[in-house]
Amino acid sequence: MSESQNRATAAAILPLVGGPANVTSVAHCMTRLRLSLRDRSLVQDGALKALPDVLGVVEDETYQIVLGPGKVARVTPEFEALVAAEGPAARTVTAQELARQGEELKRRRKAKNATPFKLLLRRVADIFVPLIPALIGCGVIAGVNGLLTNLGWLPSVTPALAATASGFMALIAVFVGFNTAKEFGGTPILGGAVAAVIVFPGVADVSAFGEKLAPGQGGVLGALGAAVLAVYVERWCRTRVPEAVDVLLTPTLTVLVSGLVTVFGLMYVAGEVSAGIGTAANWLLDNTGAFAGLVLGGLFLPLVMLGLHQALIPIHATLIEQQGYTALLPILAMAGAGQVGCAIAVYQRLRRNTSIRATIKSALPAGFLGVGEPLIYGVSLPLGRPFVTACVGGAAGGAFVGFFSMLGDKVGSTAIGPSGWALFPLLDGNRGLGTECAIYGGGLLVGYAVGFLATHFFGFSGQMPAELNTDTAEAAGAAEPGPASSASPPSSPATAAD
Structure with missing residues (x-):
């Protein structure tokens, strides 16, 4: 799809979701344009579904327009540009509109309170979804490198491909920490800094629970827990540290407290949990593979x-x-x-x-x-x-x-x-x-x-x-x-x- 076609698709969608004044935020995932809207009643569902490039719509906490992989990543910037260019139009807010907005807020609040476990899972998913493009790219490169290595081709190039494919996975804990802090309302870079402790080679000199730690121990689960802890420590500091020294003390205490707890507790615990996941998955497939596949494939x-x-x-x-x-x-x-x-x-x-x-x-x-x-x-x-x-x-x-x-x-x-x-x-x-x-x-x-x-x-x-x-x-x-x-x-x- 050309740039003009992407812009035309965005221009066709915008008025059908109530115009720029009705759009409060724009985002996208692998296949969907996700919009936060002021007034859901202004959306013209039927007309949206009739657009050639729209594969479907899904109403959730955000209004989701299914455009398909690749296409959504190109249409979203055009849509954002149109919203920014046109800006929120001035309009009179009627009593009926306020009532509708109130009912919408009530409905969303009720839905949120009714499914806390489901929302927690989605929040965790939102931490990892932005990492998928890098995982895919590095995974494909790793596959190509493995094939070249097995065939004995390009021996001078395969080490570089291996480094390219493995670099992201070696530091994935840092990216998980960054996204976790962002998702939970903390300072993203502090979450990344605390999670970086997990992959730092020097942790090999530290003992916890009577055992030497290994760099990377706890993996993404440890990074997630460390970043969540950092968010809560940061919030505690923001409410108690005087403003005059906040810029100095808050990040220092956040990294120090969260980092020490991560090194002397979370890395070991998360490492045991991660090992348990691997052991359980292997046991499940080794001993009940056909039945496990039946259940997993049928319920996905x-x-x-x-x-x-x-x-x-x-x-x-x-x-x-x-x-x-x-x-x-x-x-x-x-x-x-x-x-x-x-x-x-x-x-x-x-x-x-x-x-x-x-x-x-x-x-x-x-x-x-x-x-x-x-x-x-x-x-x-x-x-x-x-x-x-x-x-x-x-x-x-x-x-x-x-x-x-x-x-x-x-x-x-x-x-x-x-x-x-x-x-x-x-x-x-x-x-x-x-x-x-x-x-x-x-x-x-x-x-x-x-x-x-x-x-x-x-x-x-x-x-x-x-x-x-x-x-x-x-x-x-x-x-x-x-x-x-x-x-x-x-x-x-x-x-x-x-």
């Missing part, structure tokens, strides 16, 4: 639907730190394969519904590359049963990959973020690249096949095929799910966060 789509899948990022990062790869991600990726198989079956069953078939055709390429939200919110979830049969396909693919883990053939990923076919360059394990690609590819084929068959034979009930399989404009408008429209029942709102 609901986690995506609820926006809780990002909470697994710290676990993946911990496994990558310990073992060089996460064996959980290829299993979880099978959920996307089940979703693709499901969508193909829907496409085949509803031959006359040009609306749904057009949605599937536009969303399938992203689905093959592991971006599942367009198919989830545009096809399977609004239809109901196909979402369940997609999960069945994911469970079958997960069981396939898990079964080989039980046989000792582990397949993992050197980075997090990509899925589907995009995961092939990041595959790693203990049996060689050929075996790993064969097992992972076999799992995808099983997921596609079972997702297709389960949806074809069990995905439609009663009069559902007759009602949906029509090419009339009226029926298509009534039946077309429309990306993310009524993506879930009111009792369990769809709040995926990518």
